[in-house]
Amino acid sequence: MKRVFITGASSGIGAALALFYARRGCQIGLLGRRLDALRALRDQLPGDGHEIHVADVRDRAALHAAASDFLQGGPVDIVIASAGISAGTLTEELDDFDVFESIVATNLTATVATFEPFIASMKERGHGRLVGIASVAAVRGLPGAGAYSASKAAVRTYCESLRVELSRSGVRVVTIAPGFIRTPMTAHNPYKMPFLMPVDRFAEKAVAAIDKGVSYKVIPWQMAWVARLLRLVPDRLYDHFSFRRKRKPRLHE
Numbered sequence: 001m002k003r004v005f006i007t008g009a010s011s012g013i014g015a016a017l018a019l020f021y022a023r024r025g026c027q028i029g030l031l032g033r034r035l036d037a038l039r040a041l042r043d044q045l046p047g048d049g050h051e052i053h054v055a056d057v058r059d060r061a062a063l064h065a066a067a068s069d070f071l072q073g074g075p076v077d078i079v080i081a082s083a084g085i086s087a088g089t090l091t092e093e094l095d096d097f098d099v100f101e102s103i104v105a106t107n108l109t110a111t112v113a114t115f116e117p118f119i120a121s122m123k124e125r126g127h128g129r130l131v132g133i134a135s136v137a138a139v140r141g142l143p144g145a146g147a148y149s150a151s152k153a154a155v156r157t158y159c160e161s162l163r164v165e166l167s168r169s170g171v172r173v174v175t176i177a178p179g180f181i182r183t184p185m186t187a188h189n190p191y192k193m194p195f196l197m198p199v200d201r202f203a204e205k206a207v208a209a210i211d212k213g214v215s216y217k218v219i220p221w222q223m224a225w226v227a228r229l230l231r232l233v234p235d236r237l238y239d240h241f242s243f244r245r246k247r248k249p250r251l252h253e
Contacts, residue, residue: 005029008083010037012183016203029070057110067117080131081114088144100147107151126170132159172213179223
């Protein structure tokens with residue numbers, strides 16, 4: 001039986017991945033901030049032995065303690081750093097600095113802290129998957145999304161560095177870059193979301209990529225082409241059209 005540890009499991013992508021893996025007979029470690037949501041999810045999961053760990057991923061000590069507890073039950077095959085938050089930020093608004101820091105801490109720094117406790121045992125076994133969740137928003141900066149775009153771009157680059165570091169260890173590092181996925185995080189976006197994908201369909205595609213151990217995968221595939229084209233657009237042209245785009249709302253807007 002494979003054992004899978006997932007952060008951000010309270011809802012959205014993390015919850016959908018937990019459900020998909022449980023249906024495959026895996027034992028899941030669910031980590032999130034909301035005990036009630038984690039209990040409700042655990043009650044939906046088929047199989048036995050699923051564990052709940054309540055922690056804020058920004059608390060490195062608590063995150064490591066949860067990982068240590070889950071490791072007591074046996075080797076862990078897959079670790080998914082799925083915890084993530086998003087909010088609009090404007091550099092000119094001084095009150096947004098704390099929001100910026102929180103987004104970076106949750107999306108980037110917590111990814112590092114999530115992987116740390118599992119690497120030694122995975123290297124010893126010569127097997128394992130470490131999965132980081134980036135975003136298509138990491139390809140080019142979006143108005144009002146400086147914190148989110150920057151944090152997700154950093155996740156991709158960090159995972160690439162880690163992949164190279166572990167390339168001969170048998171441990172695979174997989175980066176998944178979602179496009180627009182139907183989750184609570186995207187529910188209030190005030191702009192069009194092309195190729196919006198149901199979260200359960202996303203989970204199916206993501207697990208297939210993790211199984212293969214691919215280095216980087218954009219889901220859905222249509223957004224992969226959009227991402228490729230965006231990289232080719234000259235800065236002046238990109239700036240002209242992006243300026244007209246609705247920006248991501250700040251907190252409480």
